[in-house]
Structures are given as C-alpha cells and as structure tokens.
Amino acid sequence: MSHPAKRRYIVLLLLFAALLLPLLLPGSLVIPVQNATPRDWNANSFWHYPWGVSGVHKGIDIFAPKGRPVLAAGSGLVVYSGQISLGGNVVLVLGAKWRLHYYAHLQNATVQTGQWVWQGSQLGFVGNTGNAAGKPPHLHYSVASLLPYVWRRDNEPQGWRKMFYLNPHELLMQSWGK
Numbered sequence: 001m002s003h004p005a006k007r008r009y010i011v012l013l014l015l016f017a018a019l020l021l022p023l024l025l026p027g028s029l030v031i032p033v034q035n036a037t038p039r040d041w042n043a044n045s046f047w048h049y050p051w052g053v054s055g056v057h058k059g060i061d062i063f064a065p066k067g068r069p070v071l072a073a074g075s076g077l078v079v080y081s082g083q084i085s086l087g088g089n090v091v092l093v094l095g096a097k098w099r100l101h102y103y104a105h106l107q108n109a110t111v112q113t114g115q116w117v118w119q120g121s122q123l124g125f126v127g128n129t130g131n132a133a134g135k136p137p138h139l140h141y142s143v144a145s146l147l148p149y150v151w152r153r154d155n156e157p158q159g160w161r162k163m164f165y166l167n168p169h170e171l172l173m174q175s176w177g178k
Contacts, residue, residue, distance in 0.1 A: 027096045028175040029073040030120055032103060033062045033139050038169075038176065040064060046167045047156075056158045058165045059102065059142025066107060066137035068126045072117040073101055073141070073172070081109045087140065088129025093117060098147050099166070104140040105132040143168050 033040065041060045048057040076095030083089055087104035091111060095101055107127030111117060128137045148163040156162075 027074065027099070027171075029171055030071060030175065031062070031172055032071050032073040032101075032123075032141050033064045033126060034069040034071055036062050036064055036068075038173065041169070043169045046169055047162070047165075056161070058144075058161070059104075059140050060168045061138040061140050062126075063136055063138045064126045066125075066127055069122050070103055070106060070124045070126055070139050072119055072121045072123055073143075074099075075118045076101065076116070078111050078113055078115045078117060078123075081111050081113045081115075084130065086131045088132060089124065089127065090130075091123045093123075098145060100144045100146065102140075102142045102144065104142075105129050105138060107137075141168050143171060 031037070041062045043060075045057055045060055070091075072093060074093075074095040076093040078091060079094050079100070080090070080092040087102070089104075089106040089109055091103045091106065091109050093101045093103075103123055105127055106124040106129065109124040111121075111123050117123065126137050126139050128135055132138065132140070143166045144164050145166060146164075149166075150163055152162040153160050154162060
C-alpha cells in the first residue's frame with residue numbers, strides 16, 4: 001500500500017471510530033440536579049400538550065431551590081453554553097449514543113463551549129431564567145437523539161419530533177437505584 005493510500009486508510013479508520021464510539025459508550029445517567037430524586041419532577045410532563053410557546057413539553061422540569069448545583073447526567077462534549085430566549089441560560093452536551101442533553105433555566109453556567117464534562121460534573125446552578133422567569137426555580141432537562149427513531153413518529157401534535165426527543169424520565173429511571 002502506498003503512503004497516501006495508507007494515510008487515507010488511517011483517516012477513514014479514525015473517522016469511522018469517531019462516529020462509532022459514541023454509539024458504544026454506556027448510556028446510564030444520573031439525575032442532573034444534586035440531591036434530587038424522582039419525587040422532584042412530574043413523570044407525566046414529557047410530551048404534555050399544550051405547553052406554552054413551544055406547544056409540547058419536550059422534557060421534564062426538576063424542581064429544586066435556586067442555586068442548587070446542576071450536574072452532567074452523562075459524560076460528553078459541551079457543544080453550547082450560553083443564552084437563548086426560551087431556555088435562558090442553557091448548556092447543551094453531546095453525549096453517548098449521539099444524544100444531546102439540554103439543561104435550561106440555569107441561574108448561571110459554570111462550563112464553556114468546547115469543554116469535556118464527565119458524568120456528575122457541575123454544569124451550573126438551578127435557576128428560573130428565560131421563559132421560567134417568575135416561576136419556581138427548576139431545571140428543564142431534555143434529551144434529543146441525532147439519530148432518528150422513525151418508529152416513534154405519530155399523529156399527535158408535533159408527533160414527527162418524537163423521532164428525536166426521548167423521555168428523560170424513562171432514561172433516568174433505567175439508571176435509578178443501580
């Protein structure tokens with residue numbers, strides 16, 4: 001094999017490994033608010049309709065005192081740390097299985113875009129920023145898959161989005177008590 005062909009082969013192998021590795025990483029999660037338990041959120045609030053401006057609630061709200069640490073539910077790369085209108089102060093982490101973990105309404109974030117975080121790392125603090133202003137402090141936590149689950153699509157409002165959004169309550173309960 002010639003030198004350029006070897007180089008292409010190595011690059012393709014590394015690219016394949018980079019794409020495949022996230023699918024192989026363990027997907028177990030921890031509750032992303034320090035000292036929170038399943039009693040701190042409504043298990044039935046995922047995909048609740050109608051839900052404000054967004055129409056459908058694509059996550060769960062974990063209620064806690066303002067300033068309580070928000071933790072990374074799983075390890076991953078911080079792909080965004082900043083502000084958006086509805087979410088206020090937010091952190092978005094790309095984790096195992098090509099899933100995006102979205103943490104919103106933070107009082108403030110303590111991580112930067114491009115930073116690697118380990119499961120349980122502090123991301124920020126519970127708050128009520130964005131469209132949660134004036135409401136009890138909580139963490140809005142949602143999980144979206146970059147790879148669509150096409151069989152989940154249905155005819156409910158925004159049902160096509162169900163291909164991408166996963167129920168955080170179910171994902172957290174898979175790891176609860178382990």
